[in-house]
Amino acid sequence: MKEKEQYLNIKSSYVKIIFIVMLIFILISIGLTITLNSLYGEYIKEKIKIANQIIFGVNTGVLCSMLVTLVVVGPAVLFASKKMASPLVEMKKVAIAMSEGDFSIRAKENYSGEIGQLAVTLNKLAAELSNTINSLTIEGDLLKQILNSMSDGLLGFDLNQKVNLKNFTFEEMFEVKTNLEELQNDVQEVIYKVSLSAIENQKTEIATCSFKEKSILISCSPIRSEDNSIIGTVLLFRDVTEAIRLEQTRRDYVANVSHELRSPLTAVKGLIIPLKEGMVKDEDKRNHFYEVIYNEVERLNRLVNDLFELSRLQSRNEPFDMQVVDVTNILYDQQDKFEMLAEEKNIKLIVKNSKDPIYAKGNIDRIGQVLTILIDNAFKFAKVSSTITLSSKNENGRAIVSVHNTGSLIKNEDLPFIFDRFYKVDKAHKEEGAGLGLSIAKEVVMRINGNIHVKSGGKNETCFSFDLELD
Template structure:
């Protein structure tokens, strides 16, 4: 509101100050002029009295003196001449209130001092009848027997004083008006830059740093405007730098694979990135604490770091995944103000470490069996345990088969090592899809007949040829179809479906065999992974555990993708895509 603004306060202050000064000045001037006019009237009357006295003394004839006095005295003034206490003379007047009985001059104590004591007087007294105030001046005659009184009404002085008062009041009013205009102009001129700075400050508070205050003067307000503009530029620079640092920090935290959580001493979360949010969601879900910001387990660890002021690390398992949490005190100078926790998902590392150990065990196991069999049967031949030629030939055939099996295992390991090293070479050729699929499926017709399995092929394509490495793709199809037959019982069904969709050729191998459990399904494309952990499966169904891993690398080398869907004891579907 206006009366709360700086303009009103400055304007009212100036007006009150000027009005106060003018009031005091007016009172003093009025007092001065009133005294001045009274003294001036008294001096004027005194001069007239002395002039009357001179005329009376210089003229022996009273009539001439009286006539001269009538002409000399002003109309508003009256003179009374006492030649002695009993003989007097008064001039003619036109105002009734100046009709004073001469005896009043004799009886009035202060006035009669002129006659009785030969003293000169200047008095202001009231008229007995009309109560009018008079200015009376009296001087004694030379011989001391008479006196001359000259007097006039005080209204004459008051009229002059009133005119002077009116002039002073008009001047004061004009001064107040001019002061009001000047004060308003001055206050608005002073406060206009302040108002602009207030608006600019409000915009700064809203985050607008591009508003500039114009510098209109070079006084203190101009310097304040310059300082404000400098402050605005500095704030803009620092806030922009802070926003950039905050954005960079946020980008860094979001791009980190590890989770980061920062909490204060009250265990309130200050900073958290997406991996840490996912970890907290899983941990809270596992502990049924959906409404809690932090689980109690983490609070215990954070409090331990705050109390001991030292780094602490732990490993916890959440929903089957292993996480390592490294917690470090957060310092402000030398005071601990919180905790920074780094959360690293070690599941893949733990799985790789397990795979490495399993790989050594698997290779040792897969090689040990054929080597043991070869060693045992060769000893039987050397020791002549087999007496007949047929027995020796049978033992030799077993040794040969085991050597072939060991050779296949070594070759598959070498192929897999080259593929994982990125050294796989594809000999791409344009092949007819239907002929290619038919050639592969014909190899399994006898197996299907012997095992009493229905083997079906469905090729539904809009094109005839595809550009692939036929040997490698045949290796993939052979492995997948062979797996389907080995895991499908008598009377089952194995299907090979080929279709094109969008930019890919989709090949699907479906069976209704034993299926894969949900625990084993995510790991079937890993080396040596077998769902039969005890490896007691029938020899006819036993494999090396490398086929699916090799198939995956071959398909990915063609730019495709392979995946499996399965339900335990209901069947399995392997699907891989080849770009057209």
């Protein structure tokens, strides 16, 4: 049941005093009248009969007047008290609502005098507080969205190393949801150490940590208040795994290019010097030297061309000229192209016929380039009497083109890197090539909206395949 408002607050109102004084005055008057009448009534009657009658009449008149006043004035006082207390009770409701966070309620402003001014001021205060709270809420939500959209993880500490700020990227990076206790001990140690170091040295500190094969760079800076005192620290976490990998790739690329260029140049130089100084007298031996020099120059030329081709494919984004091609016909063209080499190496090169013609979207020259790289690579590693099978099929709405080799096997640890530049499965392999062919094939396939894959296992079986869009 709703509690009835007490408009007449006896404990805090002057009405109580008025009623008490009037009641005491009436009781005293009645008491005095009765006492005097009982004690001195006869005496007064005898001595001052007339005066007694006058006094009694006056007392009676006063008593009646006070009773009439109580009856008449009492309701008026109650009404006036209620009238005065009503706006104050209403403003009390507004104040209580504001204290509970509800700034939408307003007091009536149609009162006169100071009470009306108080209502206007209270309503203005409620409106300003409402606007301020809304602005702070919007700014808080915006800040939260900004922090959660950051690519770097963020963590805030107070001076007691208690977490007071954390964004979604940090939780995702370290797979935590509640507190840092979920982190492995070595990561916790690095985080707390760099935070304390930033506070002690009063400057930004840098550290690194490892988490599940990821390299994390930590940058910790002290947070200062308006009086320039340190009140905590903020830490930024950046996953630099890919950056480190790319830097290592760049170094390996430079080293590999240098090595691949140096090898043929060293061989050419070693053969030219004796020829230049006339040390080779035998004509057949001299011709052999010339042939070796020519082969090394050709090797160097192929390396440079491959480097230019790979660089051109990776630096340009314009698409190839796409047409509808018959994949099966391209496979037969490749079979004719490598027929003589297959006979020389005693290797079977066959095309597996598909039930229906397969038409795909691509560039006939680029598809032929990819197949040439894959078939040439298969011949380099295939053993005598092995079989290389070229095939195509329709699978899951894509045209799958495969080069299957039964004479070689790639180790599982080499499979993830097989398409990297300069990567060679057999580090001591003496066949021609710098390890750029498969990288070029991958770039070409990606540019014709396809994907390239490799599988190796079973009884020395390796299968390279790539998919194309069907027509």
